Amino acid sequence: MANEEEEGGKKIEIRRIVTEEEKTFAKNFNINDLPDIPTGLPPHLELQRTRVVCKNDAPIHTSSVVYSGAYNAVGVDNSVKLENFSENFKVEVISISEDGMDMEFDMIGINAAIANAFRRILLAELPSMAIEKVFVANNTSLVQDEVLAQRLGLIPIAADPRLFDYLSESDQPNEKNTIVFKLHAKCERGEPRLKVLTQELIWLPNGSEMVKESGGSTSSKPKTFTSFSRSQDSFPEFADNPIAPSNLNILIAKLGPGQEIELEA
Template identity: 60%
Template structure:
């Protein structure tokens, strides 16, 4: 950036930036071919000659940062994060995808499978079914631990299609929770040894207070697992454990988590008459509207800038000098779609806690 002295701009008071520099500092301008001013200006003394401190101040961040919830449903939340850097917004996105734990089927004990789906493919399909289980109530299962009521959920699937009958669709609601643990027995190493179960539950999970009110079933009961023809059958036992998305995608708690900068659409000049009508028709998401000025005069106005998808149709051709598309650098529209295991608002809260723990570890290592 070229050095600019405040003496060269007597009409700009000390402590304030001229309009063009403030635009570069706070906005990404989207031209017809490519965006400009995309880099964040991090150097604290970038505007020192004009009396502006560009350093990050904790007090200023606390005063300016805020979150506004725009939309909240059972499986999705959209909210605005205002006053943060893109790196921090991206940190939340990555944590949501890869580091917030959930429960998922990890081990499948196949007793009988005469369907057309191979054992390993069937096990993979079962692992992707969202489970209605709170991961905070469970512990991680390490290599040295035995499966117990605190780290494992056991499900059973036993279905068959009668010979001579119609084809049968196997859905996720046919997975039955076994609160007392595995019903299968391991093959003993020698005939004199007593057979053992694959799990070591000391008590039934449905007798524990945290599980008695809410059965540990599946989140969606209409997920198709397989289709059986006459005479085919599936009998298996599935063991679910706690994990995170960076190990395998089946533990990722979100179907997607994404963000975008807040759109800002600016009309540089009044657009009236037929030009206004053409501008409104160019936008596929109805960002613009027509305002009636009276006496048969009309002009274009920006009615829904938030809906802008940056298709750039409005700035192509003759309109490039009339309309300017911008993005606010410190204002992010964040969307979280839960896979079903946890509500979307809880997912973001858990991501904040994980980032806080990371920061505490760094501070502890530095000190």
């Protein structure tokens, strides 16, 4: 084998001697004898495709590759097939509370986006008891009334919603469709700042104690915001299991000396 190169205006001929071994290899070469190209995703791409990794600052790999042919170059079919999903998907129940109100479970073999859809459905579609209306009698804290009401609305209530009726706009709040709490906390002057926790929410089984504004007539019983015909603690479901927040240590507000919160919810 000869090649010609020019160097300094002169042609230089370079000869390379081909060995007999190379001639034999070239003569017997067959493209089908080449080793197979490795198929399958590299470990780091497989991790990114199938796992959401929780880091200290934020989760990673939360977005999914939905195009079926995204990994065709390496021989991986990324399409979603019902048969594969049925074989790989499973639900493992980790724990169930004694009262049946709390359950922890793992969903295995499912796309992160679909798992998040299940989470949103559980939050939005499952009925639960929550604070909807707040009547503030006095609030001198730094927390505005609207913010305070929003915080109260996010507090989970340990009450089975199946024991209550749905309250429509035309219904009168009664013992079958309404739960009432009161909160009265005050930080006396000269005392350190006071933390107002959910344990300060007191259940009122007889309904609201806050009197509505009236025309000044004293001949009738003062009207409140509810119309309970009987006490809720007379129901057998609540006799030994009084209604209260699920967590008694959730911070609602902090009061400075002289500040006070009084409300019904």
